[in-house]
Every structure is written in C-alpha cells, then in structure tokens.
Amino acid sequence: MEKFDSLYQRAAERKGGAAILNLLLGDNQQDHLVAKLGDDRILSAFSKKIFQSGFVWRVVENKWPNFEEMFFNFDLAKVLMMPEEMQERKAADARIIRNFNKVKTIQANAHMMFDEIHSDNSQHDSFAKFIAAWPSNDMIGLWDYLKKKGQRLGGNTGPYALRAIGKDTFLLTRDIEAYFRANKIIDGGIQSKKSLLAIQNTFNQWQNESDLSLTQLSRLVAFATGDNHIQVEFD
Template identity: 50%
Template structure:
C-alpha cells in the first residue's frame, strides 16, 4: 500500500509545489467549536444538502435566502409545532425549489435533532462533536438510520460543511481507493466504508493530519486536478 509520504509527494508534483498544496487544504473545527453549532444550523445544512442532491448546487444556493424565509431560519422548535397542512402550503412556495418529498424531511430531521437528548442522553451537537473520527462511518450510519434522506454522501457533506472531521467518498477518492485495491465492492457498501475507514486511519497515524486534510490530499492525487486546473 502507498505510504503517506508517497501520496503527499505525488500531490505536490501534481499541484505545483508544497506551498500550493498546503494552501489548498482546509481543516475541521475542534470539539469545542463544534459544540457551539446550533440545532438550527444542523437542520439548515442537512436541508441544503438534501435539496442539492441530484440538483445543480448553485441553483439551490441562489434560492437559499427564500428557503430561510419560508422555513423561519430553520428554527427547530418552531418547525416542530408546524401543522401538516402548513408544511404542504410551504412546499408550493415559489421562493423555494418545490419538491414535497424533500420538504417533508425538514420536520423529520428537526425531530431527530431535537429529541436526540431524550433518546440518546446527549445533545445533538455534543454527540457530533464527541464522535471519534476513527469511527466516522458509524456516525454516517446513524444519520442514515435516524435521519431522513441523509444516507450516501448527503449527510457526510453536511458534516464536512459544518466542520466535523470526516473523509468523503467523492469520485476522485473512490478512484484512488479502487486503483490501489483498497476497495472492491460498491462504494456505499459497509465493507467498502470499513476498508476506506481503515485506510484513512492508517494515513492519519502516519501523518497526524485530520481526515479532512487526508481526504483532500487523496482527491488531489487522482483525476484531472493537476496544477493550473480549478479544483472544487
């Protein structure tokens, strides 16, 4: 298996130097910072990623001020008191992307966040913050099981956006993992996720870097993202 140093050196060569690479990397929030993320922020980001899934992200971002107006800035407590008929009305509002199946996830995920303390003995932000990165796929599974439409990469991208340390099984990351024989099953299978977790845990032990940085490095090492090309 390729070592961290081999991986890093290849990225440096592809991107045009160590300084360039380091400038491209971003880091997650620390535990204390994550615990300050509010329930409303979690619900908003889950909803944004649900609507972006299978859609042009920029279209959703452009309409997001309308989403915030329609859904009261994603106030969890207020949304949980909303009657079903009002939700149906909001789903037809022209300020949002009118997809009732996705709109229905908002009160469901609000309930997951709000009742986490009651169901699991710990507030939702504390739960996210305290979950060990070396078992991050267990957190993915929790969101998929207890949330609405948070499976696949949807919940994972929300975690990344709000600062939780996680790797992401993007197309470039998948290409690297398959190319090096680390995974050989469907990318969303439990086996593939376990193998990916073990791979990133090993890189973390070698480098001391976060999963987020390592995930970015792996992505930069594969695909069409050489020096001079815009990489998102």
C-alpha cells in the same frame, strides 16, 4: 496500503511543491467549533444539502434565505409544531424549491435531532455537541446513524452536510473512489459495509502517520489522483 509519505510526495509533485500543496489542503478542521453551533444551523445545513442533492446547487443557494424565512430559521421547536397542511402549503410556494417529499424531511430530521437530545442515554444537551463528540476514527458510524435515523441523509448527502457545518470528515468523491479501487483496497460497492470499513481504516492509518485532519487527507487523496495537475506560481 500506500504510506502517507508516498501519497503526500506524489500530490506535492502534481501541485507544484509542498508549499503550494499545503495551501490547497487548507486549515485543520476543529470539531470543538461544531459544538458551539445552534441546532438550528445543523438542521439548516442538513436541509440545504438534501435540497441540493440532484439539483442545481446555485439555485438552492440563491433561494436559501427564503427557506430560512419560511421555516422559522430552522428553529427545532417551531419546525416540530408544523402540521402537515402547513408543510404542504410551504412546499407549493414558488419562493422555495417546490418538492413536498424534501420539505417533509425538514420536520423528520428535526425529530431525529430532538429525539437524540432527549433520549434516556443522551450525554449532550444539543445535537451539535453530539455531532462534535463523534470520534473521527468512526466517521462511517456517524454516516450510518444519519442514514438510519434521519431522512435522505444517506449516500453522500450526510457527509457533505457534515463537512458544511465543519465536522471533520472524508468524502467519497469520484477521485477518491478511483484511488481506492486502483489500489485494490475496495472491489465492491462504494457504500457497502466492507468497502466503507476498508476506507475508514485507511484514513485512520494515514492519520496515525501524519498530523492532518480527515478533511485534509481527503483532499490529499484527490490531489494525488486523476486528471488534476495544477501548477500555481507565486509572484
């Protein structure tokens, strides 16, 4: 496995130096800020990424204020009370993306969140705090939870939704997948349990060797891989 220092130096050379690379990596993610979010914002983020999956993101972004209005600003209690005929009516409204199967995931994922908060062994009074407390050295465990407990949150949708709310996580972009294959860290399907564990372990090792977050490390791998040589000059 490549050491962090080697990965960092290659990315810095490709981006025009350490100072520029550090700017591109962005700030360190702070999971404790996620805990301060309302669960309505978590449900909104999950739902937006579901609708953006396989669709033009810009169109979903432009229509999202209409989603907020039609689905009670994603208030869990109100969403959970929607009868199916109301969901059908909303799914047929041209003000949003008319996809009944995706509309149904809003209530389904509200159920996931409600059930987690009110389970007998729950240690958190909000789903936001549940997400915030999940350890970074087992992000694939959180991905698996969302995939199994939620609806349409598997694949890259769940990770992108987590990134959107500020949860520190790596992503499996094409550049990152290419890196792990080129370095023979994975050889099977990217979403197989074996591959995901190998990728998580690699990110865990890099975190032990650095002070970077998973988000920053994920960007670092992308910057060190593929056709993305970018030179940035300061005046």
